[in-house]
Amino acid sequence: xxxxxxxxxxxxxxxxxxxxxxxxxxxxxxxxxxxxxxxxxxxxxxxxxxxxxxxxxxxxxxxxxxxxx
Amino acid sequence: xxxxxxxxxxxxxxxxxxxxxxxxxxxxxxxxxxxxxxxxxxxxxxxxxxxxxxxxxxxxxxxxxxxxxxxxxxxxxxxxxxxxxxxxxxxxxxxxxxxxxxxxxxxxxxxxxxxxxxxxxxxxxxxxxxxxxxxxxxxxxxxxxxxxxxxxxxxxxxxxxxxxxxxxxxxxxxxxxxxxxxxxxxxxxxxxxxxxxxxxxxxxxxxxxxxxxxxxxxxxxxxxxxxxxxxxxxxxxxxxxxxxxxxxxxxxxxxxxxxxxxxxxxxxxxxxxxxxxxxxxxxxxxxxxxxxxxxxxxxxxxxxxxxxxxxxxxxxxxxxxxxxxxxxxxxxxxxxxxxxxxxxxxxxxxxxxxxxxxxxxxx
Numbered sequence: 001x002x003x004x005x006x007x008x009x010x011x012x013x014x015x016x017x018x019x020x021x022x023x024x025x026x027x028x029x030x031x032x033x034x035x036x037x038x039x040x041x042x043x044x045x046x047x048x049x050x051x052x053x054x055x056x057x058x059x060x061x062x063x064x065x066x067x068x069x
Numbered sequence: 070x071x072x073x074x075x076x077x078x079x080x081x082x083x084x085x086x087x088x089x090x091x092x093x094x095x096x097x098x099x100x101x102x103x104x105x106x107x108x109x110x111x112x113x114x115x116x117x118x119x120x121x122x123x124x125x126x127x128x129x130x131x132x133x134x135x136x137x138x139x140x141x142x143x144x145x146x147x148x149x150x151x152x153x154x155x156x157x158x159x160x161x162x163x164x165x166x167x168x169x170x171x172x173x174x175x176x177x178x179x180x181x182x183x184x185x186x187x188x189x190x191x192x193x194x195x196x197x198x199x200x201x202x203x204x205x206x207x208x209x210x211x212x213x214x215x216x217x218x219x220x221x222x223x224x225x226x227x228x229x230x231x232x233x234x235x236x237x238x239x240x241x242x243x244x245x246x247x248x249x250x251x252x253x254x255x256x257x258x259x260x261x262x263x264x265x266x267x268x269x270x271x272x273x274x275x276x277x278x279x280x281x282x283x284x285x286x287x288x289x290x291x292x293x294x295x296x297x298x299x300x301x302x303x304x305x306x307x308x309x310x311x312x313x314x315x316x317x318x319x320x321x322x323x324x325x326x327x328x329x330x331x332x333x334x335x336x337x338x339x340x341x342x343x344x345x346x347x348x349x350x351x352x353x354x355x356x357x358x359x360x361x362x363x364x365x366x367x368x369x370x371x372x373x374x375x376x377x378x379x380x381x382x383x384x385x386x387x388x389x390x391x392x393x394x395x396x397x398x399x400x401x402x403x404x405x406x407x408x409x410x411x412x413x414x415x416x417x418x419x420x421x422x423x424x425x426x427x428x429x430x431x432x
Binding site for chain 2 (some may be wrong): 012020023030041057065066
Protein backbone atom coordinates (compact mmCIF):
# COMPACT_ATOMS: atom_id res chain seq x y z
CA UNK A 1 0.00 0.00 0.00
CA UNK A 2 2.99 2.26 0.31
CA UNK A 3 4.32 4.39 -2.47
CA UNK A 4 7.90 3.73 -3.41
CA UNK A 5 8.95 7.08 -1.97
CA UNK A 6 6.93 6.66 1.17
CA UNK A 7 7.75 3.24 2.61
CA UNK A 8 5.96 1.97 5.71
CA UNK A 9 7.68 1.19 9.01
CA UNK A 10 7.50 -2.50 8.14
CA UNK A 11 9.20 -1.89 4.79
CA UNK A 12 11.89 0.25 6.39
CA UNK A 13 12.46 -2.39 9.04
CA UNK A 14 12.76 -5.06 6.36
CA UNK A 15 15.31 -2.91 4.50
CA UNK A 16 17.26 -2.35 7.72
CA UNK A 17 17.31 -6.09 8.36
CA UNK A 18 18.64 -6.63 4.84
CA UNK A 19 21.42 -4.14 5.49
CA UNK A 20 22.31 -5.78 8.80
CA UNK A 21 22.32 -9.20 7.12
CA UNK A 22 24.68 -7.85 4.44
CA UNK A 23 27.30 -7.26 7.14
CA UNK A 24 27.15 -10.96 8.05
CA UNK A 25 26.83 -12.27 4.52
CA UNK A 26 29.25 -13.39 1.84
CA UNK A 27 28.73 -10.20 -0.13
CA UNK A 28 30.33 -8.09 2.59
CA UNK A 29 33.06 -5.80 1.23
CA UNK A 30 35.00 -3.48 3.43
CA UNK A 31 34.92 -0.74 0.81
CA UNK A 32 31.10 -0.63 0.90
CA UNK A 33 30.74 -1.01 4.67
CA UNK A 34 30.75 2.69 5.48
CA UNK A 35 28.08 3.46 2.91
CA UNK A 36 25.89 0.60 4.11
CA UNK A 37 26.39 1.65 7.72
CA UNK A 38 25.30 5.20 6.91
CA UNK A 39 22.19 3.88 5.19
CA UNK A 40 21.37 1.69 8.21
CA UNK A 41 21.85 4.59 10.59
CA UNK A 42 19.54 6.79 8.51
CA UNK A 43 16.88 4.10 8.31
CA UNK A 44 17.02 3.50 12.06
CA UNK A 45 16.51 7.21 12.69
CA UNK A 46 13.56 7.28 10.28
CA UNK A 47 11.95 4.23 11.91
CA UNK A 48 12.33 5.81 15.34
CA UNK A 49 10.84 9.07 14.10
CA UNK A 50 7.91 7.30 12.42
CA UNK A 51 7.18 5.19 15.49
CA UNK A 52 7.12 8.19 17.78
CA UNK A 53 5.06 10.34 15.44
CA UNK A 54 2.27 7.91 14.60
CA UNK A 55 -0.90 8.27 16.69
CA UNK A 56 -3.94 6.01 16.79
CA UNK A 57 -7.26 7.20 15.46
CA UNK A 58 -9.80 6.14 18.10
CA UNK A 59 -13.42 6.66 17.14
CA UNK A 60 -16.65 5.54 18.79
CA UNK A 61 -18.87 4.14 16.05
CA UNK A 62 -22.24 5.82 15.57
CA UNK A 63 -24.23 2.60 15.60
CA UNK A 64 -26.23 2.02 18.78
CA UNK A 65 -26.21 -1.40 20.34
CA UNK A 66 -28.67 -0.80 23.18
CA UNK A 67 -31.62 -1.99 21.12
CA UNK A 68 -32.07 -4.59 18.44
CA UNK A 69 -32.22 -2.92 15.04
CA UNK B 70 -69.20 0.30 46.18
CA UNK B 71 -70.39 -1.31 42.96
CA UNK B 72 -69.71 -4.98 42.44
CA UNK B 73 -68.16 -5.94 39.16
CA UNK B 74 -69.88 -8.72 37.38
CA UNK B 75 -67.56 -10.54 34.99
CA UNK B 76 -67.25 -13.74 33.05
CA UNK B 77 -64.33 -15.99 34.00
CA UNK B 78 -62.44 -15.00 30.86
CA UNK B 79 -63.03 -11.32 31.47
CA UNK B 80 -61.97 -11.70 35.08
CA UNK B 81 -58.73 -13.35 34.00
CA UNK B 82 -58.14 -10.68 31.34
CA UNK B 83 -58.86 -7.88 33.82
CA UNK B 84 -56.58 -9.43 36.41
CA UNK B 85 -53.79 -9.70 33.86
CA UNK B 86 -54.30 -6.08 32.75
CA UNK B 87 -54.17 -4.99 36.39
CA UNK B 88 -51.06 -7.04 37.04
CA UNK B 89 -49.35 -5.78 33.90
CA UNK B 90 -50.16 -2.19 34.82
CA UNK B 91 -49.03 -2.57 38.41
CA UNK B 92 -45.99 -4.77 37.74
CA UNK B 93 -44.89 -4.43 34.13
CA UNK B 94 -41.51 -5.88 35.06
CA UNK B 95 -40.44 -7.30 38.37
CA UNK B 96 -37.34 -9.10 39.56
CA UNK B 97 -37.97 -11.94 41.96
CA UNK B 98 -35.22 -13.81 43.74
CA UNK B 99 -35.55 -17.33 45.06
CA UNK B 100 -34.38 -20.90 44.85
CA UNK B 101 -35.15 -23.04 41.81
CA UNK B 102 -37.24 -26.17 42.34
CA UNK B 103 -38.90 -28.70 39.99
CA UNK B 104 -36.94 -27.40 37.00
CA UNK B 105 -37.92 -29.06 33.71
CA UNK B 106 -37.83 -28.37 29.98
CA UNK B 107 -40.73 -29.68 27.88
CA UNK B 108 -40.27 -30.50 24.18
CA UNK B 109 -36.99 -28.63 24.26
CA UNK B 110 -38.95 -25.37 24.07
CA UNK B 111 -40.83 -24.65 27.28
CA UNK B 112 -39.16 -24.18 30.64
CA UNK B 113 -41.04 -24.64 33.91
CA UNK B 114 -39.77 -24.28 37.43
CA UNK B 115 -40.85 -23.04 40.83
CA UNK B 116 -39.18 -20.20 42.62
CA UNK B 117 -39.33 -20.57 46.37
CA UNK B 118 -38.05 -19.28 49.64
CA UNK B 119 -38.83 -20.19 53.23
CA UNK B 120 -42.17 -18.40 53.07
CA UNK B 121 -43.65 -19.55 49.77
CA UNK B 122 -43.35 -20.74 46.19
CA UNK B 123 -44.40 -19.38 42.78
CA UNK B 124 -44.52 -21.15 39.43
CA UNK B 125 -42.44 -19.80 36.56
CA UNK B 126 -42.67 -20.26 32.83
CA UNK B 127 -40.33 -19.17 30.06
CA UNK B 128 -39.24 -20.12 26.55
CA UNK B 129 -36.08 -22.22 26.38
CA UNK B 130 -34.33 -19.74 24.05
CA UNK B 131 -34.69 -17.07 26.71
CA UNK B 132 -32.70 -19.14 29.17
CA UNK B 133 -29.17 -17.81 28.63
CA UNK B 134 -27.52 -19.56 31.55
CA UNK B 135 -27.96 -23.12 32.73
CA UNK B 136 -29.91 -23.54 35.95
CA UNK B 137 -30.88 -26.50 38.05
CA UNK B 138 -32.78 -27.26 41.21
CA UNK B 139 -31.33 -25.71 44.33
CA UNK B 140 -29.71 -22.76 42.55
CA UNK B 141 -30.52 -19.27 43.74
CA UNK B 142 -31.61 -17.07 40.84
CA UNK B 143 -33.19 -13.72 40.14
CA UNK B 144 -35.82 -13.73 37.41
CA UNK B 145 -37.08 -10.77 35.44
CA UNK B 146 -40.73 -11.48 34.82
CA UNK B 147 -44.31 -10.36 34.49
CA UNK B 148 -46.92 -11.89 36.79
CA UNK B 149 -49.77 -13.62 35.00
CA UNK B 150 -52.94 -15.53 35.69
CA UNK B 151 -53.29 -18.43 33.26
CA UNK B 152 -56.60 -19.37 31.58
CA UNK B 153 -56.66 -22.27 34.03
CA UNK B 154 -56.57 -19.93 36.97
CA UNK B 155 -53.02 -20.67 37.94
CA UNK B 156 -50.86 -17.75 38.95
CA UNK B 157 -47.34 -17.78 37.52
CA UNK B 158 -44.47 -15.60 36.48
CA UNK B 159 -43.76 -15.29 32.78
CA UNK B 160 -40.00 -15.03 32.86
CA UNK B 161 -37.97 -13.06 30.34
CA UNK B 162 -34.54 -13.48 31.87
CA UNK B 163 -32.84 -15.50 34.55
CA UNK B 164 -29.56 -14.77 36.19
CA UNK B 165 -27.86 -16.79 38.88
CA UNK B 166 -27.75 -14.97 42.17
CA UNK B 167 -25.07 -15.37 44.75
CA UNK B 168 -21.57 -16.70 44.39
CA UNK B 169 -22.53 -20.38 44.69
CA UNK B 170 -25.13 -20.21 41.94
CA UNK B 171 -22.92 -18.16 39.65
CA UNK B 172 -20.19 -20.73 40.03
CA UNK B 173 -22.57 -23.64 39.50
CA UNK B 174 -24.04 -22.03 36.40
CA UNK B 175 -20.55 -21.26 35.10
CA UNK B 176 -19.45 -24.87 35.55
CA UNK B 177 -22.58 -26.31 33.93
CA UNK B 178 -22.24 -24.11 30.85
CA UNK B 179 -18.52 -24.65 30.69
CA UNK B 180 -18.96 -28.42 30.54
CA UNK B 181 -21.66 -28.09 27.90
CA UNK B 182 -19.69 -25.78 25.62
CA UNK B 183 -16.47 -27.67 26.16
CA UNK B 184 -18.20 -30.83 24.92
CA UNK B 185 -19.18 -28.95 21.80
CA UNK B 186 -15.55 -28.00 21.24
CA UNK B 187 -16.04 -24.24 21.58
CA UNK B 188 -12.89 -23.89 23.67
CA UNK B 189 -10.71 -26.31 21.69
CA UNK B 190 -7.19 -25.08 21.11
CA UNK B 191 -7.27 -26.11 17.45
CA UNK B 192 -10.04 -23.54 16.84
CA UNK B 193 -7.82 -20.71 18.03
CA UNK B 194 -6.51 -18.32 15.42
CA UNK B 195 -3.43 -16.18 15.72
CA UNK B 196 -3.86 -12.44 15.93
CA UNK B 197 -2.20 -10.27 13.29
CA UNK B 198 1.36 -9.38 14.27
CA UNK B 199 0.81 -5.65 13.90
CA UNK B 200 -2.85 -4.86 13.20
CA UNK B 201 -3.76 -1.66 11.40
CA UNK B 202 -7.48 -1.81 12.03
CA UNK B 203 -8.96 -3.03 15.30
CA UNK B 204 -12.43 -2.96 16.80
CA UNK B 205 -13.07 -2.59 20.50
CA UNK B 206 -16.25 -3.59 22.30
CA UNK B 207 -16.45 -1.99 25.72
CA UNK B 208 -17.97 0.72 27.81
CA UNK B 209 -16.02 3.92 27.16
CA UNK B 210 -16.70 4.92 30.76
CA UNK B 211 -15.01 1.82 32.15
CA UNK B 212 -11.58 2.16 33.75
CA UNK B 213 -10.44 -0.92 31.86
CA UNK B 214 -11.20 0.81 28.56
CA UNK B 215 -9.16 3.90 29.50
CA UNK B 216 -6.22 1.67 30.51
CA UNK B 217 -6.46 -0.23 27.25
CA UNK B 218 -6.51 2.89 25.04
CA UNK B 219 -3.64 4.49 26.96
CA UNK B 220 -1.40 1.45 26.84
CA UNK B 221 -2.29 0.84 23.20
CA UNK B 222 -1.23 4.41 22.33
CA UNK B 223 1.94 4.14 24.42
CA UNK B 224 2.96 0.97 22.63
CA UNK B 225 1.97 1.55 19.00
CA UNK B 226 0.49 4.16 16.66
CA UNK B 227 -1.06 4.58 13.25
CA UNK B 228 -3.97 2.22 13.90
CA UNK B 229 -7.63 2.73 13.17
CA UNK B 230 -9.50 1.88 16.36
CA UNK B 231 -13.30 1.66 16.09
CA UNK B 232 -15.09 1.45 19.42
CA UNK B 233 -18.55 0.02 20.04
CA UNK B 234 -19.99 1.64 23.14
CA UNK B 235 -21.90 -1.06 25.03
CA UNK B 236 -22.89 -2.01 28.54
CA UNK B 237 -20.45 -4.50 30.01
CA UNK B 238 -22.54 -5.52 32.99
CA UNK B 239 -26.19 -6.07 33.68
CA UNK B 240 -28.98 -7.91 31.94
CA UNK B 241 -28.66 -6.00 28.64
CA UNK B 242 -24.88 -6.33 28.38
CA UNK B 243 -24.70 -9.72 26.58
CA UNK B 244 -27.15 -8.70 23.86
CA UNK B 245 -25.39 -5.37 23.32
CA UNK B 246 -22.04 -7.09 22.96
CA UNK B 247 -23.58 -9.65 20.59
CA UNK B 248 -24.97 -6.84 18.41
CA UNK B 249 -21.60 -5.11 18.40
CA UNK B 250 -19.86 -8.35 17.39
CA UNK B 251 -22.35 -8.84 14.54
CA UNK B 252 -21.93 -5.20 13.50
CA UNK B 253 -18.16 -5.48 13.12
CA UNK B 254 -18.36 -8.89 11.48
CA UNK B 255 -20.80 -7.59 8.88
CA UNK B 256 -18.86 -4.50 7.80
CA UNK B 257 -17.60 -4.29 4.25
CA UNK B 258 -14.09 -3.84 5.59
CA UNK B 259 -13.86 -5.96 8.67
CA UNK B 260 -11.34 -5.16 11.41
CA UNK B 261 -8.35 -7.46 11.75
CA UNK B 262 -9.22 -8.22 15.35
CA UNK B 263 -12.14 -7.58 17.71
CA UNK B 264 -11.18 -6.81 21.29
CA UNK B 265 -13.70 -7.18 24.11
CA UNK B 266 -12.62 -5.58 27.36
CA UNK B 267 -13.89 -4.79 30.80
CA UNK B 268 -12.13 -3.98 34.04
CA UNK B 269 -12.45 -5.87 37.31
CA UNK B 270 -15.67 -6.37 39.24
CA UNK B 271 -17.63 -8.81 41.34
CA UNK B 272 -18.57 -12.23 40.02
CA UNK B 273 -22.04 -10.85 39.41
CA UNK B 274 -20.64 -7.85 37.49
CA UNK B 275 -18.66 -10.15 35.25
CA UNK B 276 -21.44 -12.69 34.76
CA UNK B 277 -22.44 -11.07 31.44
CA UNK B 278 -19.31 -12.67 29.98
CA UNK B 279 -20.66 -16.11 30.86
CA UNK B 280 -23.79 -15.65 28.78
CA UNK B 281 -24.24 -18.63 26.47
CA UNK B 282 -25.27 -16.67 23.38
CA UNK B 283 -22.43 -14.20 23.80
CA UNK B 284 -19.92 -17.01 24.22
CA UNK B 285 -21.23 -18.69 21.06
CA UNK B 286 -21.09 -15.40 19.15
CA UNK B 287 -17.45 -14.93 20.16
CA UNK B 288 -16.62 -18.50 19.16
CA UNK B 289 -18.18 -18.06 15.71
CA UNK B 290 -16.86 -14.58 14.97
CA UNK B 291 -15.18 -14.56 11.57
CA UNK B 292 -12.84 -11.86 12.82
CA UNK B 293 -10.30 -13.15 15.38
CA UNK B 294 -11.18 -12.16 18.92
CA UNK B 295 -9.21 -11.04 21.94
CA UNK B 296 -10.99 -10.93 25.30
CA UNK B 297 -9.59 -9.23 28.37
CA UNK B 298 -12.08 -9.16 31.22
CA UNK B 299 -11.58 -8.50 34.90
CA UNK B 300 -8.41 -9.20 36.79
CA UNK B 301 -5.81 -11.88 36.28
CA UNK B 302 -7.65 -14.35 38.53
CA UNK B 303 -10.99 -13.98 36.74
CA UNK B 304 -11.85 -16.45 34.03
CA UNK B 305 -14.99 -16.08 31.99
CA UNK B 306 -16.42 -18.35 29.32
CA UNK B 307 -15.95 -15.47 26.88
CA UNK B 308 -12.21 -15.69 27.65
CA UNK B 309 -12.23 -19.40 26.90
CA UNK B 310 -14.08 -18.99 23.61
CA UNK B 311 -11.86 -16.15 22.37
CA UNK B 312 -8.97 -16.80 20.03
CA UNK B 313 -6.67 -15.13 22.52
CA UNK B 314 -7.30 -14.52 26.19
CA UNK B 315 -5.79 -11.53 27.96
CA UNK B 316 -5.55 -11.43 31.74
CA UNK B 317 -6.69 -7.80 31.91
CA UNK B 318 -7.57 -4.95 29.52
CA UNK B 319 -4.01 -3.64 29.89
CA UNK B 320 -2.68 -7.08 29.04
CA UNK B 321 -4.95 -7.10 25.98
CA UNK B 322 -3.16 -3.99 24.66
CA UNK B 323 0.20 -5.65 25.36
CA UNK B 324 -0.78 -8.79 23.48
CA UNK B 325 -2.23 -6.85 20.58
CA UNK B 326 0.68 -4.67 19.51
CA UNK B 327 4.46 -4.60 19.94
CA UNK B 328 6.07 -1.95 22.12
CA UNK B 329 7.53 0.77 19.91
CA UNK B 330 10.03 1.74 22.62
CA UNK B 331 11.42 -1.79 22.63
CA UNK B 332 11.60 -1.73 18.84
CA UNK B 333 13.45 1.59 18.93
CA UNK B 334 15.91 0.18 21.47
CA UNK B 335 16.40 -2.96 19.39
CA UNK B 336 16.84 -0.95 16.19
CA UNK B 337 19.46 1.27 17.79
CA UNK B 338 21.28 -1.80 19.14
CA UNK B 339 21.15 -3.43 15.73
CA UNK B 340 22.84 -0.46 14.06
CA UNK B 341 25.31 0.02 16.91
CA UNK B 342 26.39 -3.61 16.49
CA UNK B 343 27.39 -2.93 12.88
CA UNK B 344 30.46 -0.87 13.85
CA UNK B 345 32.14 -3.64 15.89
CA UNK B 346 31.28 -6.00 13.05
CA UNK B 347 33.07 -3.69 10.60
CA UNK B 348 35.97 -3.46 13.04
CA UNK B 349 36.11 -7.23 13.19
CA UNK B 350 36.09 -7.36 9.40
CA UNK B 351 39.00 -4.90 9.30
CA UNK B 352 40.89 -7.02 11.85
CA UNK B 353 40.26 -10.15 9.82
CA UNK B 354 41.50 -8.37 6.70
CA UNK B 355 44.58 -7.11 8.53
CA UNK B 356 45.37 -10.54 9.88
CA UNK B 357 45.02 -11.96 6.41
CA UNK B 358 47.49 -9.40 5.01
CA UNK B 359 49.93 -10.02 7.86
CA UNK B 360 49.65 -13.75 7.25
CA UNK B 361 50.39 -13.35 3.54
CA UNK B 362 53.41 -11.13 4.27
CA UNK B 363 54.64 -13.59 6.86
CA UNK B 364 54.40 -16.44 4.39
CA UNK B 365 56.25 -14.31 1.78
CA UNK B 366 59.06 -13.57 4.24
CA UNK B 367 59.38 -17.24 5.12
CA UNK B 368 59.59 -18.11 1.41
CA UNK B 369 62.29 -15.45 0.84
CA UNK B 370 64.21 -16.77 3.80
CA UNK B 371 64.06 -20.31 2.42
CA UNK B 372 65.29 -19.15 -0.97
CA UNK B 373 68.15 -17.25 0.64
CA UNK B 374 69.21 -20.27 2.64
CA UNK B 375 69.12 -22.45 -0.47
CA UNK B 376 71.41 -20.01 -2.27
CA UNK B 377 73.72 -19.88 0.70
CA UNK B 378 73.96 -23.66 0.73
CA UNK B 379 74.67 -23.77 -3.00
CA UNK B 380 77.37 -21.13 -2.64
CA UNK B 381 79.05 -23.01 0.18
CA UNK B 382 79.00 -26.17 -1.85
CA UNK B 383 80.55 -24.43 -4.84
CA UNK B 384 83.16 -22.92 -2.59
CA UNK B 385 84.09 -26.37 -1.32
CA UNK B 386 84.39 -27.64 -4.90
CA UNK B 387 86.51 -24.63 -5.87
CA UNK B 388 88.74 -25.15 -2.88
CA UNK B 389 89.34 -28.75 -3.98
CA UNK B 390 90.24 -27.58 -7.48
CA UNK B 391 92.73 -24.93 -6.30
CA UNK B 392 96.35 -25.96 -7.44
CA UNK B 393 97.79 -24.61 -4.21
CA UNK B 394 95.74 -27.23 -2.36
CA UNK B 395 97.48 -29.91 -4.49
CA UNK B 396 100.94 -28.35 -3.85
CA UNK B 397 100.13 -28.35 -0.15
CA UNK B 398 99.62 -32.12 -0.31
CA UNK B 399 103.31 -32.44 -1.51
CA UNK B 400 102.80 -32.41 -5.25
CA UNK B 401 104.84 -30.12 -7.58
CA UNK B 402 103.87 -28.16 -10.67
CA UNK B 403 106.26 -28.52 -13.62
CA UNK B 404 106.43 -25.86 -16.37
CA UNK B 405 108.48 -26.11 -19.58
CA UNK B 406 109.09 -28.77 -22.29
CA UNK B 407 110.21 -32.31 -21.50
CA UNK B 408 113.09 -32.18 -23.94
CA UNK B 409 116.60 -33.19 -23.02
CA UNK B 410 118.76 -30.13 -22.47
CA UNK B 411 115.75 -27.81 -21.94
CA UNK B 412 115.34 -25.85 -18.70
CA UNK B 413 112.12 -26.43 -16.75
CA UNK B 414 110.61 -24.76 -13.73
CA UNK B 415 109.39 -26.84 -10.80
CA UNK B 416 106.99 -25.20 -8.32
CA UNK B 417 106.48 -26.70 -4.90
CA UNK B 418 104.30 -25.34 -2.09
CA UNK B 419 106.93 -22.93 -0.83
CA UNK B 420 109.86 -23.07 -3.32
CA UNK B 421 110.54 -22.65 -7.03
CA UNK B 422 113.19 -24.86 -8.67
CA UNK B 423 114.86 -24.31 -12.04
CA UNK B 424 116.22 -27.62 -13.49
CA UNK B 425 117.64 -29.04 -16.70
CA UNK B 426 116.09 -32.04 -18.48
CA UNK B 427 118.68 -34.82 -18.77
CA UNK B 428 116.64 -37.76 -19.75
CA UNK B 429 113.11 -38.36 -21.07
CA UNK B 430 111.59 -41.82 -21.44
CA UNK B 431 108.13 -43.30 -21.84
CA UNK B 432 106.58 -44.99 -18.80
